[in-house]
Amino acid sequence: MNKTALKYFATSARKELLKKVEARALKIGITEEGIKKAQIESSDAIYIDGKQLSLVEKKQRDKLIQRIREIGFKNVMEEVAYTWFNRFIALRFMEVNNYLPTKVRVLSSSEPGNPEPDIIKEALSVDLDIDKELVYDLKLHNKTEELFKYLVIKQCNDLNKYLPFMFETIEDYKEILFPEGLLAKDSFLRAMTDVTAIPEHDWEQVEIIGWLYQYYITEKKDQVFADLKKNIKISKENIPAATQLFTPHWIVRYMVENSLGRLWLESYPESPLKSEWKYFLDEAEQEQQVKDELEKIRRKNIDPESITFLDPCCGSGHILVYAFDVFYAMYLEKGYIPHEIPKLILEKNLFGLDIDDRAAQLASFAVMMKAREKSRRVFGQGIKPNICAIQESNWMTDEIIDVLVDKTASQLVQNAQRETLHHLRDTFRDAKNYGSILKIEQLDLDFVDERLKHFASDSDYQGDLLERIYTSEVLEKIPGLIMQARLMSHKYDVVCTNPPYMGSGGMNPELSFYVKQNYPDTKSDMSTVFMEKVFHFCNLRGMVSMINIPVWMFSTSYERLRTHLITNKTLVNMLHFGRGVFGSDFGTTAFVFFNDKISDYRSVFKKLHKKPGSVDHLEQKEQWFFEQDNAYFAEIDDFLKIPDSIFAYWLTYTAIKLFEGTTIERYITTREGMTTADNERFLRNWYEVSLQKIGFGIKTNQQAVESRKKWFPYQKGGEYRKWYGNMEKVVNWENDGESIKTNIDPTTGRIRSHNYNGDYAFREGITFPTVSMGSFSARYSPEGFMFDAKGAMVFWPIHNGRKLTELPVQELTYIMSLS
Structure with missing residues (x-):
């Protein structure tokens, strides 16, 4: 699948569709600036700018105007554009896979090289509710565009019987904004059906729906993040574009096979399905008392119809589609009749929630197409997937x-x-602002x-x-x-999701307040809020699987979350990816938890990165998944013995014992350094200023003032270097830092700098960088240096008499590597 071609097509399609639906709105007297009143109005028509609209078109226009008053012109245009985009990619998928009930292609020809869609050629014989006289007249007068529009709308209306969530009925206001010029050579429709750009075999994979959706919203997402840099928070309308990420397929397989698949294998240990689940991780070897506990609580002879599976952030349905495959295999193993299985899965097993209407629409379509792949009968069974786009109740008077x-x-x-x-x-x-993190009473x-x-x-x-x-x-x-x-x-046996990623700094005030009130332990990011929420959705002794940012494993702000997980849940296994799953990302981790506590359980960890901060190809991470030397085994109960209870799964028993000894803080003092708030103004390299203006060998602040020097040596972190070095900087500390201390922020009226070293300025010590993508390094800092926030310092007490060289750097390097 050529992702570059898909991205180019989807982003171009959005631009074109927006222009075309706005052009259609203009023709019926609707623009961003205002809405024209009808010039003439009769019982069966109205006239706008001399153009007649039928009674049906008038109803559609009225509904369009009502929708614009609810959410605004721009939002409605986006809504209509993406709705038609969804419909066209659905039609394309169905025609390529021969799923259309008419068996006639709508957007392309079955004859290679023929630009005319089959439905135009077969317009008079196609099995749709058409006005044959009208069709004949349109063909006779070569009104091909008008005929195409008529036939597409008739096809969409016919599909409403089978896929009502994707194809609304005729009076829907989106019909009146049907984009024109779709048969032109340079239209997005021609690009979509161009097999040299997007081969038809790509359309045989339902996964294409998710990729197209992610790429469709790319430009909107870029705009949202550009606005964030201007301190414009993410509005509820923009949350979907800002937070959607399509999960790579092999990671979806890992999550589903190790949650839903594990539930099945625990009930049926001899199931041959295990051999098909290549990303399933065997359980670590357990102590006998743990094995006995597991044996007592595991469900026996589980009925596939009884298993419920929820994705609370289902997006375009990628996780649900693979879960469908796993359920289907389970039913087959239990002897169910194949054509009866899809209906059972959609009605009894799969459930989805999303904040985004268009994503939920595509998710419903994706699982229906998966069902149609397995059985031709599903379109006639009146099935409606249990997938819900969360709606607001503001309209309820x-x-x-x-x-x-x-x-x-x-x-x-x-x-x-x-x-x-x-x-x-x-x-x-205002549920669109909160989505499935809302706390709901039954x-x-x-x-x-x-x-x-x-x-x-x-x-x-x-x-x-x-x-x-x-x-x-x-x-x-x-x-x-x-x-x-x-x-x-409701609660579910398996909860599996890729949550939205949004830091607290991007949240709008209402969302930020709700998160702080309801999820104080995980409030820093929406993805970690969902780490807490997924367990509320899960049955006791059910399975939870997620992909998430790894900050929760180490950051002090998530210590209470870690403690809660360690003391109340059981981690089955985890993949620690590092960076690269979503491109040059923030790092990721995926994991499976059992929703109950089993003491002394040994978890399996896979470390799928080699160097801290490095960005590895996703394919490389998948290869590492299968290599045994990347596996670690640990009891997460032991993490409580580590400061802040961090998930340092690679630590040996001996290393953990280190934390039971005396801490180094009894012997040393650490100090954060100065923030000048304007380094370009106050810092220089030593060779950029006159040596005569640099104060060397200063021991106290008083000496510095008396020296009348302007510049003083300055420790500011820097690249990795052991023991000594990185002493290039000097700071303007003339007259006890007068210029730095009087640098006022014109907006707030406050002094911008802080942490002026105080009595620790110019003292001998050891400096270390507070920010580093590599290993921890400590360097000797002789007397005479001030120090920066990024070049913090370690001091022995003056009366101690110990040598600075006694600092256990190797041990500290090891311990610092934990985070």
């Missing part, structure tokens, strides 16, 4: 709540129903199901006036809220 309350019930019951609905509304208000919503049946049972329903007014809105929007409330309040 008190009047709508009153409509949903059953007026035939007692007043006590009515009050309880009203309270439940108020709670539902309060929970999901609510009794069965009465709402009955009310919806009541409204839907008769299209000519003649209830009271208030009910008639809100019936359409209630039937359209309430089912989604009910579905997500149920999905988010």
Whole structure:
């Protein structure tokens, strides 16, 4: 699969589609600047700028205007553009794989080199609900573009029967913004069907859907991060673009095989499926008491229909699609009839949540295509995947709540129903900002199901006036809220996900406040918030698997999370990738936890990087996965003996025993150095200034002032060097640092610099860099130096009489390497 070609196509398609849908909006009198009123309005048409719109088009335009008033013009244009993008890639996938019920290609020709789509050639015979007279007239007058639009819309409407989440009905407002000029030689549609750029065999892999989605939002993502540099926080509308990352397939396999697959193998140890799961890691050898405990708690003779699997950040469905494959193999092993299995998996096993409508739409499509791959019957079975794009309840007025309350019930019951609905509304208000980290109580919503049946049972329903007014809105929007409330309040046997990555500095104020209030131990990044949340979704003794940033393994800000995991959960295995999984990234780790505590359990670790900070190719990491010398075994209970309980899995028993001895802080003092806040102004290399202006051999601040020198030697970290060196810098400390101490920030009115060394300035000591991509190094610093925040210092107490050379540098280097 040529990812470069896919990226070029997807980013170009977005630009083209945005232009074309905005052009269509302009033709019906809608722009970012305003909305034109109809010049003439009759019972069956309206006129905008002399152009007639039918009654159906008027309804579509009215819905479009309503949507613009809800979320704004630009957001609606993005929404319509990506909806048509999703529909076209869905049509392309289905036609290449011969999944279209009509068996007629819509976007391309089955004849190589023929630019005309088959559906145009076969327009009069295609099995769709078409007006043959209209089709004949369009063909007769060579109105090919108009005919193509008509046939595509008819095909989409027909597919609504099978894939309603992807293809809305005719009155949907997106139809009126159908992009024009799609059959032009340079259109994105031609690029998509160009087999020299994107070969048809690429479309045979459902994984292409995820890659296209990630690339489609690339430019939007770049813009969001450019805005972050200007201190513009990530709005709820931009969270999906900022946080989506497509997970490499072999890592998906590792996560699913070691969670869902492990659950199966624990129940059926002799299952032949194990040989098919090449990324499954065998359990470490355990002590007998651990084996006995495992034997007591493991589920026996598990029924595949009973296993539930959730991806709470499902994106375009990559993890769910592979989980489908694993479930399918389980059912086959238990003797189920093959064509009955897909329906069971989609209805009983797979569940997904996402904050992004378009991603959830593609995820539903992806699992349906996987089901169609296994059985031709799925399109006729009325299946709706249990995948939910989280929706907001802001539209729920008190009047709508009153409509949903059953007026035939007692007043006590009515009050309880009203309270439940108020709670539902309060929970999901602005839900697009929070997604599946929302904490949901289990609510009794069965009465709402009955009310919806009541409204839907008769299209000519003649209830009271208030009910008639809100019936359409209630039937359209309430089912989604009910579905997500149920999905988010249930617990699952396996929870597996690649969470969103967003540091606290990028969060908008509302999201930041919610995270701090509800997830104080993991608030620094959304990905670590989800580390906490996934266990809330998981059944006791279920499996949790994730890929995440490794900062939680070592940073002091996550010590409480680590302690909680060590004391309450069991780590089965972990892959420590280092950098390179997502390009030149922040580093990653993937892991599987058992949601209960088994004391003294030995976990398996795979270290898939060689040098700290190096960026390795993903293919190289996959190769390292299979090499035995990258494996480590450790009991995470031992990590409690290490300062801050860091996950230093490579430590030997002897190394861990070091931490039970006397700590070095009894013998030394460490000091953070100075921050000048303007190094270009206050620092120089020693050879850039006159030697006569440098104060050498100074012992105290008083001597420095009396020397009347301007520049003084300065320790500032630097490249790796053992024992001595990196002494090139001097700092402007004239008159006790007068210029540095009076450097005021014009915005805040505060002094910008801090940490002026105090009584430790010019003292003999040992300096070490506080930031390093390599090994820890310590160097002797003679008298006469000040020191920087990046060149911190170690001092022996003056009265101690010990030699500086007695600092155990080798031991410290080893210990420092832990983080």
